[in-house]
Amino acid sequence: MKTTFSRNISSSVIENYIQRVTELSQSSQRIPTMGEVEKIATELGIEPDEIxxxxKQSHDHYVRAQGYMRLKHWDDAILELQEAVAFNPSNLEMLISLASSHMGRWQEKHYHKDENNIRFRIRQCLVIKPDCEEALNLLERFSKAFKWRKQTSIGIIVGLGGLVLGVSSFFWLSDTLPNLREKTSKLQQLERVVFRDLNELQKEQAVFKAEIFTLRKRNDRRYQADVSKLHSRMNQLERQLATMQRKILEMENPQPSKITPKSFPYITIP
Structure with a gap:
């Protein structure tokens, strides 16, 4: 419902007037003076008696806004109060109600523009009355609510980040663990083969060592020839042992292994 003027003025002119007064108030961060308000009215062709x-009729907008505020119809309340304030820019009660309506809508919808309007309208109230208790209480409520919402948003972001990381890790592990288990199984099989070969070489080395001691006791003509053959065989065994140790080191380089290369005593042929 628009304000009724003494002569027929289109609603677009009224809306233009309200918009210009509001913009002037926000851009200058202060309450427009009566001279500034009258200048805007004159430019739009609105007579002083109509202003x-x-x-006087802006009080009706204020009363309707109170009803909308009780019902928490914040959009309607803000529209009514903007029109009321446009014609009474220094009315403290109207400014408090407008700031409260922006606060109500911000708590429900969290519009950034409402944050700015809350601070702006509270400043206007404190310009008119620096110790305005209602404005100061509203500012305290807004500050606490804003701080709590910021902390909650950070907590949600951190929580979602942890959730995403956990899910990503789960799927990564789901793909990776089978491969790791397969590689571990193959490594264990290879280790068993290496251990088996090492044991065989150790047994063969022990047998030749016993034979050497036996030949030394015989002290016959075949001693030198047999010792030469055994020495050749021992060299062959040493080369095989060196090859097996290299295999063990190659297995241990990409992934730590449970195998600890053993030192084998070499037989010195006299």
């Missing part, structure tokens, strides 16, 4: 009549 005076509108100021």
């Amino acid at each position: 005076e009549a509108a100021q």
Whole structure:
């Protein structure tokens, strides 16, 4: 419902007037003076007596806004109060109600523009009355709510980040663990083969060592020839042992292994 003027003025002119007064107030961060308000009215072709009549009728907008505020219809309340304030820019009660309506809508929808309007309208109230208790209480409520919402948002972001990381890790492990198990199984099989070969070489080395001692006791003509053959065989065994140790080191380089290369005593042929 628009304000009724003494002569027929289109609703677009009224809306233009309200918009210009509001923009002037926000851009200058202060309450427009009566001279500035009258200048805007003159530019739009609105007579002073019509402004005076509108100021009286702006109370109706304020009353309707109170009803909308009780019902928490914040959009309607803000529209009514903007029109009321446009014709009464210094009315403290209207400014408090407008700031409260922006606060109500911000708590429900969290519009960034409402954050700015809350601070702006509270400043206007404190310009009119620096110790305005209602404005200061509203500012305290807004500060606490804003801080709590910021902390909650950070907590949600961190929690979602942890959840995403956990899910990603789960799927990564789901793909990786089978491969790791397969590689571990193959490594264990290879280790068993290496251990088996090492044991065989150790047994063969022990047998030749016993034979050497036996030949030394015989002290016959075949001693030198047999010792030469055994020495050749021992060299062959040493080369095989060196090859097996290299295999063990190659297995241990990409992944730590449970195998600890053993030192084998070499037989010195006299």
